[in-house]
Amino acid sequence: MTNDLTEFATHSDVLFLIGTNTSECHPIIAMQMLRGIERGAKMIVIDPKETDMAKKADIFLQIPVGYNIPLLNAFINYIIENNLYDKDFVKNHTQGFEYVKEAVKGFTPQKVEEETGIPAQKVIEVAELYAKAGTAAICYTMGMTQFIDGTSNIFSLSNLALLTGNLGKKGGGVNPLRGQNNVQGACDMGALPHVVPNGLVTSEEVRAHIKEIWGYDISSKPGYSLTSAPHKIEEGKVKFLYVFGENPVMSDPWTEHFIHVTEIVETLVVQDIFLTETAQKADVILPSACWGEKEGTFINTSRRVQLISKAVEPALGLEADWKVICNIANRIGLNGFDFYKAQEIWEEIRKVNPNFFGGISYERLKKLDGISWPCPTEDHEGTPVLYEGNKSMLPDGKFKFAPVVYADEKENRAILEQEIIKKMNIPEGYPVGSGALSEKVNELYPCLFTTGRKVYHYHTGTMTRECKPLELGSDIMGPAIEVSPDIANARDLQENCYAVVENKRGRIAAKVRINPDLRHGTIFTTFHYAEADGNELANAEETDPLSGMNPLKMTIAAIKKISEEEFIKIRHESDMQMHPSEQYRTVRR
Numbered sequence: 001m002t003n004d005l006t007e008f009a010t011h012s013d014v015l016f017l018i019g020t021n022t023s024e025c026h027p028i029i030a031m032q033m034l035r036g037i038e039r040g041a042k043m044i045v046i047d048p049k050e051t052d053m054a055k056k057a058d059i060f061l062q063i064p065v066g067y068n069i070p071l072l073n074a075f076i077n078y079i080i081e082n083n084l085y086d087k088d089f090v091k092n093h094t095q096g097f098e099y100v101k102e103a104v105k106g107f108t109p110q111k112v113e114e115e116t117g118i119p120a121q122k123v124i125e126v127a128e129l130y131a132k133a134g135t136a137a138i139c140y141t142m143g144m145t146q147f148i149d150g151t152s153n154i155f156s157l158s159n160l161a162l163l164t165g166n167l168g169k170k171g172g173g174v175n176p177l178r179g180q181n182n183v184q185g186a187c188d189m190g191a192l193p194h195v196v197p198n199g200l201v202t203s204e205e206v207r208a209h210i211k212e213i214w215g216y217d218i219s220s221k222p223g224y225s226l227t228s229a230p231h232k233i234e235e236g237k238v239k240f241l242y243v244f245g246e247n248p249v250m251s252d253p254w255t256e257h258f259i260h261v262t263e264i265v266e267t268l269v270v271q272d273i274f275l276t277e278t279a280q281k282a283d284v285i286l287p288s289a290c291w292g293e294k295e296g297t298f299i300n301t302s303r304r305v306q307l308i309s310k311a312v313e314p315a316l317g318l319e320a321d322w323k324v325i326c327n328i329a330n331r332i333g334l335n336g337f338d339f340y341k342a343q344e345i346w347e348e349i350r351k352v353n354p355n356f357f358g359g360i361s362y363e364r365l366k367k368l369d370g371i372s373w374p375c376p377t378e379d380h381e382g383t384p385v386l387y388e389g390n391k392s393m394l395p396d397g398k399f400k401f402a403p404v405v406y407a408d409e410k411e412n413r414a415i416l417e418q419e420i421i422k423k424m425n426i427p428e429g430y431p432v433g434s435g436a437l438s439e440k441v442n443e444l445y446p447c448l449f450t451t452g453r454k455v456y457h458y459h460t461g462t463m464t465r466e467c468k469p470l471e472l473g474s475d476i477m478g479p480a481i482e483v484s485p486d487i488a489n490a491r492d493l494q495e496n497c498y499a500v501v502e503n504k505r506g507r508i509a510a511k512v513r514i515n516p517d518l519r520h521g522t523i524f525t526t527f528h529y530a531e532a533d534g535n536e537l538a539n540a541e542e543t544d545p546l547s548g549m550n551p552l553k554m555t556i557a558a559i560k561k562i563s564e565e566e567f568i569k570i571r572h573e574s575d576m577q578m579h580p581s582e583q584y585r586t587v588r589r
Contacts, residue, residue: 002173003137004302004372004384009035011171014133015043018157019068019143019553023052024455026141026177029301033139042133044126046071047143048450049524050517059126061118062519065448066147066554069406069435070115072156073107075127076100079163084131086165093390096401099424099432100159103403131164135171142179143452146553148410151546152433155402162399168387178301180459181291185299188356188373189349193223198353213351214336225548226252230540233261243270244321249278249578250460250530253538253550254505259577271324274462277530277578288321289314296320296342297365302384304372305357307365402431410436410542438542438551441521445503445556447487449523451534461528479510479532481525483559484518491559498567501525503557506536509570512561523559530578531571 008015009032023030030053037043037056045057054060063071079085080101090097109120109127130136138161144153157174166172178184190196196218199206207218224232226248232238241262252258262268262281270279271286279285291298293314299305314320319327322345329337339345343362350357359375360382371382391397403424405416413434421432441448456475457464465471481499493499493512500509501523508525510532518524525534538552562570 001175001177001302002167002386003170003175004304005029005032005175005177006302007171007384008032008041008137008139009039012036012041012135012137013171014130014136015041016046016130016136016138017044017053017057018046018138018140019145019153020139020141020177021047021049021051021053021143021452022139022141022177025179025453027455029139029177042129044129046126048448048519048522049452049515054517059122059129061122061126063118064116064519065450065522066437066551067116068144068147068153069149069156069404070107071112071123072153072160073104073404073406074109074112074123075130076156076159076163077104077107078109078124078127079131079160080104084128085163089165089390090163093392093397094162094399094401095396096403096430099403099420099426099430100163100401102424103405103420107406130160133164133166135169136164136166137172137175138166139175139177141177143553145176145547146549147435147551148438148542148544148549149413149433149435150544150549150551152402152404152435152544155431155433156404159401159404162401167399168385168390170385173386176301182298182300184301184303185297185305188299188303188353193225196352197349198355210352213348216336227540227543227548227550230258230261233265239266241265241268243268243272243278243282245272247272247276247278247460247462249276249281250527250533250535252540253535253552254540255533255536256506256577257540271321272462274466276460276462280578280580286324287318288324289318293318294320294342296322297346299373300370302372303386304370304384305360305365306370307362400431402433404433404435407434407436410438412436413545433546438539438554439556441556445558446521447523447557447559448521449501449503449525449534449537449555449557450553451525451527451538454526454528457526457528459528460530460533465528477511479508479526479529480513481508481510481523481532481559482513482515482518483524484520484522485514485516486520487523487559488512488514491561493559493561498562498564499559500562500566500570501537501557501559503537503555505538505540505555507570508532508534508536508574509562509567523557531574533574533578536574 015033043057044059045054046061048065109123112118112123113120138157161167161174196210202220210218248258268282269284270282271288272279273290292311295310297305297307326337326339355376356373359377359380360371372384375382392399403420405420407413407416413436417432417434456470481501495514496511499512500507527533527535537555537557539555540550543550
């Protein structure tokens, strides 16, 4: 996030939420937003589902799944054509404005109405409310990133913020609401295939700095992304898979495919605090201490480094994750893993990335109860708001607009990108984005299918489903298949009847819930439940060309009513697939 989440309550004039079910997925952040609304802030919500936040919004646009770039380009076009943009900010602090101006031509509120049925006047109202705000914050989650054009979706959001000068001030910015504990911290520590904690592995300067501290030459070649791992296993390029604090058997798209590769990879090691569905496929399981049984740092979604202390001692034989990894490294004979306590690791991090973490000591964390990076020196207060002074982190200090074009057919994306590059004489290496739908409904699979979360559970339920008041109390109904009323009417589906949703990748069965909050033609379910995991149907074949992300939030499917006997049969098949032995199946009973 460019800003601190508490600013939604205190400084934001407009909250622009897109692709985020904030109240169910980020209830603490939603609380800050609602405080802002009580103060007088306005809220815009854009989503295929009329979420709880949408019902509280001043303006709600119910778009089709995946219809992000055309809508955002329409906002940008309207703001430019009506001179609502921040001319001073654009002129003095950005580059590439003319590229974006060209890219959004033809995207109008009227076109949005023609393609979606959303009134053009409502599109205009959103554009004007956002552009005229004193300070406006954009917030998004995986409802924007998990598409084949997810990166370009974020380019478009960044363009909107730059156009209106909504960077570098409290209550504004572009704010990805991180979906899991310490996701921000994991990325900051280099848990991505192309970076280490101080930058890109392709940078000679970065590699030289790392060698000075670690004593090793690191490869300049980026590694494989998680989404490509199953394919690399099938190709024989990955033979050892170490899964750490993750449950990809449930969280990865096309789960049947991932289960298949767990059976053919030479060695699968899983390190976790519970016997997850992935752990049940492992050759070796490494148990570890949980968060309350260790000390260390977490970095929250606002980039705030926070120190935790050990609350209780772990069970005999269990150690913190870092210690397990160090033990393995020492057995292998690697140098540099002789840490005695977590603080020593943090001190190394400060050396590896002094610009971000150099001024963040344990002593200061205890005294200040958290510090936001960048914090280069011990007399620095930290940086809750990025880009203050209207300076980017690029060498020239200017922000880059990234033009984003849109193709009716995904095969034409690259062609459109090259056309605008040539037409506008865009320099080589300058960021250019494009969008398209990964799949379109057809006669065989006539429904759009998307996934999300319930407030009761966290990701694949590894921890929350072990909480009996949640599992057997608040969420006693378990998984459900939510359908829009038009689908229910067309297929003779009643509330609480059994149905199966299927496509070429798999099928899931559950009770039906008819949800009038869904846009017409849409099916929704969660990925918390091994019994009916929506990711079984998700598209694993296609990826965003820039990030490698799969379109988990968009696929196509068919649905039909089934008998209770058919439901039990499908559930049994899913259970046997996810939980390979009777002993393991009892974990979820």
